[in-house]
Amino acid sequence: MNNDHQHAGTFKVGGEIEINRLGYGGMQLTGQGVWGDAPDRENAKKVLRAAVDAGVNFIDTADSYGPHSNETLIADALSPYPKDLLIATKGGFERTGPNQWRVNGHPEHIRQAIDGSLKRLKKDVIDLWQLHRVDSRFPVEETLGPVVDAVKAGKIRYVGLSEVDVNQVKQAEKTIPIVSVQNLYNLGNRRWEDVLDYTLARGMAFIPWYPLASGPEKLKHKISGIAEKHQATTAQIALAWLLRRAPNILLIPGTSSLKHLEENLQGGNIRLSEADFKALS
Numbered sequence: 001m002n003n004d005h006q007h008a009g010t011f012k013v014g015g016e017i018e019i020n021r022l023g024y025g026g027m028q029l030t031g032q033g034v035w036g037d038a039p040d041r042e043n044a045k046k047v048l049r050a051a052v053d054a055g056v057n058f059i060d061t062a063d064s065y066g067p068h069s070n071e072t073l074i075a076d077a078l079s080p081y082p083k084d085l086l087i088a089t090k091g092g093f094e095r096t097g098p099n100q101w102r103v104n105g106h107p108e109h110i111r112q113a114i115d116g117s118l119k120r121l122k123k124d125v126i127d128l129w130q131l132h133r134v135d136s137r138f139p140v141e142e143t144l145g146p147v148v149d150a151v152k153a154g155k156i157r158y159v160g161l162s163e164v165d166v167n168q169v170k171q172a173e174k175t176i177p178i179v180s181v182q183n184l185y186n187l188g189n190r191r192w193e194d195v196l197d198y199t200l201a202r203g204m205a206f207i208p209w210y211p212l213a214s215g216p217e218k219l220k221h222k223i224s225g226i227a228e229k230h231q232a233t234t235a236q237i238a239l240a241w242l243l244r245r246a247p248n249i250l251l252i253p254g255t256s257s258l259k260h261l262e263e264n265l266q267g268g269n270i271r272l273s274e275a276d277f278k279a280l281s
Helices: 004-008 041-053 069-078 107-120 145-152 166-173 193-202 217-230 234-245 258-269 274-280
Strands: 010-013 017-020 058-060 086-091 126-131 156-162 180-182
Touching: 004 258, 041 058, 041 069, 041 258, 069 107, 086 107, 107 126, 107 145, 126 145, 126 180, 145 156, 156 166, 166 193, 180 193, 217 234, 217 274, 234 258, 234 274
Parallel strands: 058 086, 086 126, 126 156, 156 180
Antiparallel strands: 010 017
């Protein structure tokens, strides 16, 4: 697998850790409904290793993927880790079954989540820990209390948030510096445009989840025309558009297929013209 995707450029998380903007998301390396271990564990390990061999140095996971099995899988496949590999994980969900997600921002749950992730990932420090959801039952400063403690204790280096609006980011920033926001965002769903603009202005990373979605039928027709011109797939064009949209966007497309992994990484090599970008925007 070649390194063409280096053209996607780099971004410094927290202004310090430089990573390639095209990363990898681990969520698909689980069973159905994000429940249980990857059905083909050996293949899953191969995919993770191939990603890193191809120059990916940013991997996104969460304690709720599996739950727990995704973090363990990443450690089994990649530990001892390459020096420049940043693994981001998340906490704040409880799982009761396939496709079941229950928000839990209780400080004690968060404290256990952090320690559990450290153990499963076989790491002394989590480079980027993200609050998976804000729990309306607790003030965010209360939920983030154990995170502040973990940063002070050297267990967490940087902190991010997931699926938040601008006010929630500002509220969290009163308690702890925030370096990243992970929200649903793609060609077809731009609901969080204002959050993206806010993170860009603040020098934070913006990590869209579900980045490969290409949007409504009307848009798909446009994309396929542009894809043809670039001899690319629509998914590659969707990734290229995101990379072009803002320099702080980090991409984490996930897949359990080596072929798709290579395709996704090639998406970083496509340079959309201003006209292409505007047509899709």
